[in-house]
Amino acid sequence: MSGDQLHNDSQIEADFRANDSHKHKDKHKDREHRHKEHKKDKEKDREKSKHSNSEHKDSSEKKHKDKEKTKHKDGSSEKHKDKHKDKDKEKRKEEKMKSSSGDIKIKKEKENGFSSPPRIKDEPDDDGFYTSPKEDSKPLKRPREDDEWEEERYPEGIKWKFLEHKGPVFAPPYEPLPENVKFYYDGKVMKLSTKAEEVATFFAKMLDHEYTTKEIFRKNFFKDWRKEMTSEEKSTITNLSKCDFTHMSQYFKAQSEARKQMSKEEKQKIKEENERLLKEYGYCVMDNHKERIANFKIEPPGLFRGRGNHPKMGMLKRRIMPEDIIINCSKDSKIPAPPPGHKWKEVRHDNKVTWLVSWTENIQGSIKYIMLNPSSRIKGEKDWQKYETARRLKKCVDKIRNQYREDWKSKEMKVRQRAVALYFIDKLALRAGNEKEEGETADTVGCCSLRVEHIKLHPELDGQEYVVEFDFLGKDSIRYYNKVPVEKRVFKNLQLFMENKQPEDDLFDRLNTSILNKHLQDLMEGLTAKVFRTYNASITLQQQLKELTNPDDNIPAKILSYNRANRAVAILCNHQRAPPKTFEKSMMNLQSKIDAKKEQLADARRELKSAKADAKVRRDEKSKKTVESKKKAVQRIEEQLMKLEVQATDREENKQIALGTSKLNYLDPRISVAWCKKWGIPIEKIYNKTQREKFAWAIDMAEEDYEF
């Protein structure tokens, strides 16, 4: 049955429309008016996103090559792999021991994150208690042969057996302003109560930001501020526009200036204090490992600034007190003490979760957590698992693609919508798109929540047929703008889905993320919409690296290729950033450096030439040597110039693209590690220290022939 024929399948369609109208009517009550704002906003919003699309060439071609070798090498849970690995590791370790002539070298290697610490830790002291956080940056321990995997050790859902920590660090208490810093209302000095003053300072600190001029921000702020005022203040201060915070603002600017001017000693003192805090509160013990905590400091009070056009911007984020805090730790641990004179809201011992501390935030009423650093075992293992799931998808993605292509022809509207949505998620790496509560957050969408107004259909555009133009705000109100040629069937289906709908109606009115994910679950265990993003990102990196790496290139040029591969992924995932404020300037600087270098090169060449001429006449050793050294100089400068030029290209191409997010969250680190090993690129060129800590498991695990 063709798409066109289906169009006449009146029964189904009638059913679909009838159903539809009541459904989206109440769902989109006041969307119409929001829609207008959205449009306005959208126009203002950064004109980002070019977006070229990479098709799926990948997968099947590799299928066969993958086979045996990879299978037992990385096939996730198979035990024999571990023996394998352990042997390799043993070998490496031996080499290291032999070659490392002193402490310096050992230390260096540790920092690289490349090697296991030189002490023999795989075997006897595996269960030992770690004291140095440096030493245990190995979240995924390859077990001894008779050892068990962590997941096996812990029955389903159990995340730890022992957990001890010191509790959170609270925000410093409010320090009232000095007497000479004034607040004016309606032109007259006014002394504020401490509570009102504190909230006023939040606003004063933001005065330079554009959003203090925004209507919603001001309205929300003023409403919440008034709640903190005494009744006298409340009756006096009735109009935000009559409030003058400029003196306060100047005071804070002076303060931060003074902070910059602090002496070395003072700065050192602050640094030491921070280190002390980190040492005391920044670590916990989870099952015999000392682990770094990610965010042990409680978020200080302030004014909420959501991203994009957020309806709650400007609201007061209240101060979190010990009485708000739930502590999670094990029963047999030393339970953290609340600050003197306070108590915790609750102390619980839930080892089915990974968080140490939680509280409920007052803006959205959601729960916030203190959890472990990405370098921790528990996060690393989860991360690894994520990529293993994506690799499992690789094995069945062809089947799934064939299936959804079939489903475009289904008699059931629900199935068709699901199939088209899945096609977008797969091809364009869109996010799932959960429904959001209206009026609670900025109006953003993902795949399942796309509305008719977010796409335009062009039967023909710029010489291409069946083009879909996407224009919507996604996560963090980042604009997604893309024109994509699609299969005729998809196009026809979209026309069908859009029939008789208003712009503010859901495009996929019969679909939501729960339906979609349930279906995906049936196709593959553990499959959800976001796995496609991970899979497509990683496979794109692998494929791009293969394509772009030129074996004859030097290291900087290879790194440029890596960054380009990374960039292809960032573009696919629509990871954008605001161009850095100093972008133009720094580009100019770089260009002048390049120009200078070019001149230097010209000079060096001239010198070489004359030296050659000289040598020809004189024919003595000394002048020959001069020629040699001049030659070297030219070469060196050429290299420097090339490095600069590469840097300029890289930076220019990166203007609006953020590489970090994909590197950190979507790219299987083993691909990068393998690439580094294959081409002899030091891993530090690709991953900085933090990243090496986070990906320690991969650095340890992947060999040069690793295939995603």
Added chain:
DNA sequence: ACTGAGACTTAGGTCTAGCGCC
């Protein structure tokens, strides 16, 4: 099937230490 709470990952913006340059 639907809902909301809860847990956890993903995300871009901002701040600042420390590096390279003069």
Added chain:
DNA sequence: GGCGCTAGACCTAAGTCTCAGT
């Protein structure tokens, strides 16, 4: 030794997905 810049640390908002309750 001081200065300007940038990488990377820090921050916390905003997603995804699961699960329990109805």
